[in-house]
Amino acid sequence: MTLNDILAFLPMVTLLTWAILLLVADLWIPPERKRLTALLSAIGLAVTLGLTLAQLSFTQAGNSLTAFHDMVVTDGFSVFLDIIFLGSGLAAVTLAYNYLKRMGIERGEYYSLLLFSLSGMLLMASAHDLIIVFLALELLSIPLYVLAGFARPRVESEEAALKYFLLGAFATGFVLYGISLMFAATGHTDLAGVLAAAEGGSAFVRPLFLAGAALFLVGLSFKVAAVPFNMWVPDVYQGSPSPVSAFMSVGAKVAGFAALLRVFVMAFPSLGAEMTPLLWGLAALTMLAGNVLALAQNNIKRLLAYSSIANAGYLLMALVPYASGQAAASGVAAMLFFFAAYALTSLGAWVVVVALEQAEGQGLLIDDYAGLGRKSPWLALAMTVFMLSFTGFPLTLGFWGKFFLFRAAVQGGFTGLALVGLLTSLLSAYYYLRVVVVMFMRAGQPQVCNELWLGLTAGVLAVLVVVLSFMPNPLLLLASGAGIR
Amino acid sequence: MSFLVHPLFLVTFFPLLGLLVIAFLKEEQKTAIRWVALATSLVDFGLSLWVLAEFNGANPALQLNLDLVWLKIAGLEIHFHFGVDGLSILLLLLTTFLTPIAILSTWSGVGLLRERVKGFMLFFMLLETAMTGVFLSLDLVLFYIFWEFTLIPMYFLIGIWGGERRIYAAIKFILYTMAGSLLMLLAILYIGYQAGSFSLPELVAHRSAFAAAQTWLFLAFALAFAIKVPMWPLHSWLPDAHVEAPTAGSVILAGVLLKMGAYGFLRFNLPLFPQATLQLAPWMGLLAVVGILYGAIVAVGQQDLKKLVAYSSVSHLGFVMLGIFALNPQGLSGGVLQMVNHGLSTGALFLIVGMLYDRRHTHLFSAFSGLWKIMPVLGGLTLVVTLSSMGLPGLNGFVGEFTILLGAFGSPTIWSPWLALAATLGVILAAIYLLTMFEKVYLGRVMQEENLQLKDISTREILTLAPILVLIFWIGLYPKPFFDLINPTVGQLSAMLQSAAVALH
Numbered sequence: 001m002t003l004n005d006i007l008a009f010l011p012m013v014t015l016l017t018w019a020i021l022l023l024v025a026d027l028w029i030p031p032e033r034k035r036l037t038a039l040l041s042a043i044g045l046a047v048t049l050g051l052t053l054a055q056l057s058f059t060q061a062g063n064s065l066t067a068f069h070d071m072v073v074t075d076g077f078s079v080f081l082d083i084i085f086l087g088s089g090l091a092a093v094t095l096a097y098n099y100l101k102r103m104g105i106e107r108g109e110y111y112s113l114l115l116f117s118l119s120g121m122l123l124m125a126s127a128h129d130l131i132i133v134f135l136a137l138e139l140l141s142i143p144l145y146v147l148a149g150f151a152r153p154r155v156e157s158e159e160a161a162l163k164y165f166l167l168g169a170f171a172t173g174f175v176l177y178g179i180s181l182m183f184a185a186t187g188h189t190d191l192a193g194v195l196a197a198a199e200g201g202s203a204f205v206r207p208l209f210l211a212g213a214a215l216f217l218v219g220l221s222f223k224v225a226a227v228p229f230n231m232w233v234p235d236v237y238q239g240s241p242s243p244v245s246a247f248m249s250v251g252a253k254v255a256g257f258a259a260l261l262r263v264f265v266m267a268f269p270s271l272g273a274e275m276t277p278l279l280w281g282l283a284a285l286t287m288l289a290g291n292v293l294a295l296a297q298n299n300i301k302r303l304l305a306y307s308s309i310a311n312a313g314y315l316l317m318a319l320v321p322y323a324s325g326q327a328a329a330s331g332v333a334a335m336l337f338f339f340a341a342y343a344l345t346s347l348g349a350w351v352v353v354v355a356l357e358q359a360e361g362q363g364l365l366i367d368d369y370a371g372l373g374r375k376s377p378w379l380a381l382a383m384t385v386f387m388l389s390f391t392g393f394p395l396t397l398g399f400w401g402k403f404f405l406f407r408a409a410v411q412g413g414f415t416g417l418a419l420v421g422l423l424t425s426l427l428s429a430y431y432y433l434r435v436v437v438v439m440f441m442r443a444g445q446p447q448v449c450n451e452l453w454l455g456l457t458a459g460v461l462a463v464l465v466v467v468l469s470f471m472p473n474p475l476l477l478l479a480s481g482a483g484i485r
Numbered sequence: 486m487s488f489l490v491h492p493l494f495l496v497t498f499f500p501l502l503g504l505l506v507i508a509f510l511k512e513e514q515k516t517a518i519r520w521v522a523l524a525t526s527l528v529d530f531g532l533s534l535w536v537l538a539e540f541n542g543a544n545p546a547l548q549l550n551l552d553l554v555w556l557k558i559a560g561l562e563i564h565f566h567f568g569v570d571g572l573s574i575l576l577l578l579l580t581t582f583l584t585p586i587a588i589l590s591t592w593s594g595v596g597l598l599r600e601r602v603k604g605f606m607l608f609f610m611l612l613e614t615a616m617t618g619v620f621l622s623l624d625l626v627l628f629y630i631f632w633e634f635t636l637i638p639m640y641f642l643i644g645i646w647g648g649e650r651r652i653y654a655a656i657k658f659i660l661y662t663m664a665g666s667l668l669m670l671l672a673i674l675y676i677g678y679q680a681g682s683f684s685l686p687e688l689v690a691h692r693s694a695f696a697a698a699q700t701w702l703f704l705a706f707a708l709a710f711a712i713k714v715p716m717w718p719l720h721s722w723l724p725d726a727h728v729e730a731p732t733a734g735s736v737i738l739a740g741v742l743l744k745m746g747a748y749g750f751l752r753f754n755l756p757l758f759p760q761a762t763l764q765l766a767p768w769m770g771l772l773a774v775v776g777i778l779y780g781a782i783v784a785v786g787q788q789d790l791k792k793l794v795a796y797s798s799v800s801h802l803g804f805v806m807l808g809i810f811a812l813n814p815q816g817l818s819g820g821v822l823q824m825v826n827h828g829l830s831t832g833a834l835f836l837i838v839g840m841l842y843d844r845r846h847t848h849l850f851s852a853f854s855g856l857w858k859i860m861p862v863l864g865g866l867t868l869v870v871t872l873s874s875m876g877l878p879g880l881n882g883f884v885g886e887f888t889i890l891l892g893a894f895g896s897p898t899i900w901s902p903w904l905a906l907a908a909t910l911g912v913i914l915a916a917i918y919l920l921t922m923f924e925k926v927y928l929g930r931v932m933q934e935e936n937l938q939l940k941d942i943s944t945r946e947i948l949t950l951a952p953i954l955v956l957i958f959w960i961g962l963y964p965k966p967f968f969d970l971i972n973p974t975v976g977q978l979s980a981m982l983q984s985a986a987v988a989l990h
Contacts, residue, residue: 330560393637394630403626403674407561410674418674422667429663433640433656441644441652473556480558 008067008074011051011082012122018044019115026108034106035097041111042093045118049086055079060481070190072126076482080336081125081258084343088250089118091347094457095243095354102449103241103359105151114247117143121255130179130189133259137175137223140255141168144248148240156361160239167232171222174215181212194267213271216263217278223256224312226282227289234297237305242357245301246350249308250343257315257339261332264322265484272323279320284420286313291424294431299364300353303431304346307390310428311342317421318405321412330411333480334404340475341389341401341465348461349386352379355454358447366435370444379448379455380439382462387432389465392425397465400472491551492539493567496532496581497617500525504610507603515602519592522606526585526613533581540574545973547623547686555627561677564684566623571974572751572821573620575967576744579828580620582952583740584613587733589949590836593843598646598731605646609733612638616741620748625673625683632709632749633666635742639734647729654729661722665709672705676757689756696760703761706754707769713746716769716806717776720799727795728848732839735791739798739835740828747805747824751817755809755978759985762812763898769810770899774907777803781914785921790838791848793922794831797874800911801827807908808889810899812982816892817975822967823885826960830874830882833953837867840946841926844939850922855931860941864927866950871919873957876912881960886912898986 006013022044026037056079058065064075092114100106120140127133145168149161183189185208186197197204221229237245268275290310297303318334321327356363356372373380389398402425409418468475488494503525510518540548547568556563569577588609591598598605615638618631636659644655677683680694695702712719723743727735755762780800787793805827808820838848840863845852857864869880876882893905931937942950960967 326560333558388637394633399630399633403670406671407674407678410671410678415671415675418671419668422671426660426664426667429660430656433659437644437652437656440641441655473558476556476558 004065005067008065008072008126011048011055012119012126014051015044015048015115015122016119018047019112019119022115023109023112026112029108031106034100034108037108037111038093038097041115042090044115045086045090045093049083049090052079052082052086056083060478062481066128070192071129071132072123073128074126075484077258077262077332077336077484078125080478080482081254081339082122084254084339085118085121085125085251088247088254088343088347089114091351091457092243092247092251094453095246095351096241097453098449098451099241099243099354099357103151105241107150110147110150113143113147117141117147117247118251121251121258124255125258127259127262128191130182130191130194130263133263134172134176134179136255137172137259140252141172141223144168144244144252147244147247148236150244151239151241154239154361156239157241158239160236163232163239164236167222171219171229173219174222175219178212178215178217178219181208181215183212185209185212191263191266195269198267198270210271210274213268213275214278217260217275217282220256220260221282224253224260224315225309226312226316227286227309230286230290230309233309234302234305237308238299238301242301242350242354245304246347246354249304249346249350253308253312254339254343257335260319261322261335262484264319265328265332269323276320276323279316279322280414280417283313283316283320284417286310286316287421287424288313291427295427297431298366300366300369300435301364303366303435304349304353307428307432308346310424311346311390313424314338314402314405314421317414317417318408320409320414320417324412327408327412329483330404330480331408332483333476334408336479336482337404337472337476338401340479341397344461344465344468345386345389345396345398348382348458348465349390351454351458351461352383352386355379355449355451355458356446357449363447366438367444368446369435369438370442370446371439372444372446372448373440374443375446376448376450379458382458383439384436385462385465387435391429391432395466395469397469397472400469400476404476488551488553491549491567492532492536493549493551493569493621496529496536496577497567497614497621499529499532500610500613504607507606507610510603512601512603518602518606519588522588522609523585525610526581526588529613530581530585533578536569537574537578540569540970542571542970543973545977546570550623555624560681562682562684563626564624565627566684567621568623569621571971572748572978574970575821575825576620576741576748577617579744579825580613580616580741583736583828583832584609586832586836586949586952587736587740589945590736590839591731591733592945593943601645605642608638608641612642612737616737616745619745623685625677625685625688625753628753629666629670629673632745633663635745636662639738639742642734643726643730646731646734649729650725651729654725657722658726661719662712665712665719668705669709672702676702685753685757692757692759699758699761700764703754703758703765706749706757707765710746710749710754711772713749714743714802714806715746715799716772717779717799717803720776720780723799724792724795727798727835728789728791732835732842735835735839736832739794740832743798743802744824744828747802747809747820750806750809751821751978755812755982759982760988762810762982763986766810766812766898767900770807770893770904773803773806773810774904774911775803776800777807777908777911778914781911781918784918785914787918788850789848790841790850790922790926791835793918794834794838797834797915797918798827798831800915801831801874803911804886804889804908807893807899807904811889811892811896812898812979813892813896814972814976814979815888816896817979818968818971819885819888819892821971821975822960822964823889825967826873826881826885829953829956829960830870833870833950833957834874836946836949836953837863837870840942845936850925852933853926853936854933855927855929856936856939857927858931859936859939862947863942866942866954867927868923869954869957870950871923873961875916875919879961881957881964884960884964
């Protein structure tokens with residue numbers, strides 16, 4: 001282990017160490033003072049974020065660091081994603097701060113599990129080897145299975161955990177099998193070696209490689225919630241404690257896409273002819289099914305679950321031209337930009353959900369939002385911003401997010417797919433705006449938890465969504481500078 | 486930061502200053518909120534007069550350009566580009582002219598308009614900024630942003646302050662218009678990718694880059710604009726939106742928002758896709774004429790004042806579209822002027838319907854008769870507005886419709902003279918439904934006892950109608966200054982289309 005290795009790996013190691021120490025320290029923190037654990041975990045996240053930002057100035061100059069014999073890499077791509085992961089982690093801590101106590105499930109291990117899962121995500125963003133991808137996938141998933149069941153003994157939560165665990169393990173199996181087939185076909189697990197073998201290695205077996213790549217895609221499709229591998233999503237999002245769902249909707253999804261992007265762009269360009277139609281179908285189906293099914297939802301958590309499926313579809317759309325040079329680069333930049341827009345929007349919407357959720361799963365129906373516009377106009381306004389951003393209305397970050405995704409698809413020559421995306425966006429306008437209708441145009445007496453932290457988080461996120469849409473250039477430059485090389 | 490004092494920037498974003506002030510006022514300070522909103526919109530009208538003073542009517546080109554790079558990465562540049570020419574100057578003035586009138590008309594509003602003034606005015610300020618931006622934007626992406634953003638304030642205005650079926654109408658309004666604009670977004674992305682730019686002047690110069698797909702691109706843009714106009718058969722959102730919207734919302738919807746569609750054809754479809762325009766012009770003209778007749782015939786059968794005015798809008802906007810697709814100078818300039826005329830006379834009709842609603846809380850014909858005896862002043866004003874909408878010579882409607890028909894008769898592109906002849910029928914039908922409306926409401930005996938107590942028009946209400954009436958007479962008697970603003974740009978546009986026609990054959 002050289003200094004180089006340590007420098008490249010510092011944020012992830014810091015977070016992992018912090019998580020272990022927190023687990024131990026929590027033993028001495030009395031049950032009535034669990035907020036100290038929350039505070040400590042937030043400090044850990046802030047420290048890691050600081051280290052990541054220090055790396056940012058390094059990668060922005062166009063540098064990258066590989067470490068542990070090319071197993072992991074720190075480049076613009078990984079740093080950009082790390083910031084999103086850590087941001088969503090901080091949001092998950094903020095959301096849980098009071099929520100766990102309100103719901104009577106305040107236990108310190110929430111925070112260390114969160115940090116463990118996050119360190120898996122950081123590892124995923126840096127993964128430069130198929131083995132590391134697998135390792136990261138396990139490290140990020142297993143704590144999430146536990147977190148999904150954190151509201152035990154509530155049956156819904158236990159069901160969510162079991163469902164998530166079973167399907168997640170199944171998906172991981174696909175990934176692992178795919179990796180082993182690819183290893184058999186190429187003799188390598190490092191992405192550069194796989195690429196070299198696929199483009200003219202002597203002992204290369206193409207059908208085996210293709211089968212491995214397809215299985216890999218299927219496995220990760222579970223993680224990013226693409227149709228038809230999405231069955232778990234609504235139930236798990238609904239059953240899990242809301243802060244966990246919020247974290248899943250951003251962290252787990254973005255991590256899945258990180259792996260897809262890195263591996264597809266780096267190792268699979270030679271499979272473009274086979275993979276492109278596959279991804280096309282997957283993207284179209286996901287956009288269509290996610291948006292159509294969302295129309296019928298009455299529960300806000302299920303609505304957001306289907307919305308997260310639909311958004312996976314839009315993201316996949318920009319992945320379709322992954323094998324074609326210029327369009328691929330703009331696709332990667334568009335996806336990175338969209339991650340940021342989606343993270344701010346989705347986390348914001350979940351903040352509002354947490355603010356309205358009551359014990360025993362009350363306050364989660366969309367109808368429970370009636371009258372929110374009169375009762376707490378600022379919270380309703382923030383929710384409106386998030387819904388408009390999800391829809392892709394101008395003057396929200398979501399508009400630019402979709403704009404660049406669609407642009408990437410058009411640039412890659414997939415105008416038809418972009419058309420599917422735009423028409424399904426129209427469907428999504430109906431269900432997102434329904435929330436706005438209920439909040440502002442129906443009378444009611446919603447129960448709102450007036451907590452300073454929640455209001456502040458929702459406000460900050462809403463302001464970011466709007467203000468960044470007026471000056472998207474810095475974020476865009478950051479995203480387009482963070483390509484995979 | 487010199488763009489902050491650019492007249493076009495100021496006229497667009499000044500309402501946001503009013504919005505900020507209103508945001509800091511309390512919900513209970515209703516009078517203050519109303520006055521701030523009115524003052525803001527009046528100052529904004531003043532600013533648009535400043536734009537007019539700076540504007541050189543003899544110059545056909547885009548003027549007062551404000552061109553800043555907004556967003557720039559490799560291979561992509563989006564500009565913040567504002568400019569004004571003969572196509573947009575009158576529509577800009579119409580927007581800033583109608584907004585204070587619409588705001589003043591809410592003073593006596595009933596129901597929620599009385600209770601929740603703050604939100605209403607906030608959305609109105611947002612709406613004014615968005616509409617102004619639509620008419621001034623010269624970058625396709627910037628245009629799309631303003632275009633799409635106008636939906637949000639209007640959605641809330643209808644959805645919160647509207648009538649009984651307001652939620653249905655608001656959702657129908659937003660989904661219908663979004664359906665069109667999403668396809669336009671796709672076309673914009675395609676053009677941007679093919680030509681490497683989103684800036685309208687640049688794209689007009691390099692339109693050969695996407696000429697191969699121009700029929701499709703024309704249709705994608707046309708769908709967005711035709712829904713907004715609305716052209717038959719895409720009009721079905723309009724009656725719902727109009728009937729449910731509060732008076733001020735209807736005034737703006739008819740007066741300005743519908744014009745955005747017709748303006749879009751002039752600004753984008755014609756110069757960007759001239760060949761496709763020439764090929765599709767007969768069909769667009771046909772749809773326009775069907776719209777004229779359909780709107781008029783349906784208007785004849787209405788039992789609801791607001792619905793009647795809404796369907797008359799479909800018919801009148803048909804004239805505008807017919808003029809535009811005549812593609813000759815008369816047709817085009819008549820179309821532009823008729824947009825203004827329709828904004829004035831239909832705006833005034835909606836104001837009058839609103840005044841009746843404030844008094845009787847209904848739009849149905851059956852609630853009114855013989856009102857002339859009770860409210861002679863309102864009756865007289867209504868008569869003038871009705872005649873203006875009908876196209877009586879000496880009033881504004883005549884000038885616009887006459888010029889349009891002249892253009893349509895003389896146009897080789899649109900099956901002359903059959904379409905123009907059919908459109909003339911629309912003028913006759915307009916006389917039937919408008920005079921019937923007037924007769925039912927104002928003439929005859931008073932059948933309803935409760936109407937005997939109705940008060941005649943108030944000073945404030947006269948103030949909302951008077952400026953419109955002045956313009957109705959002005960344009961009707963001496964339209965030259967208005968045509969002088971329009972003609973140079975329109976002449977240039979039609980000359981360009983002529984040369985495209987030569988290239989086509």
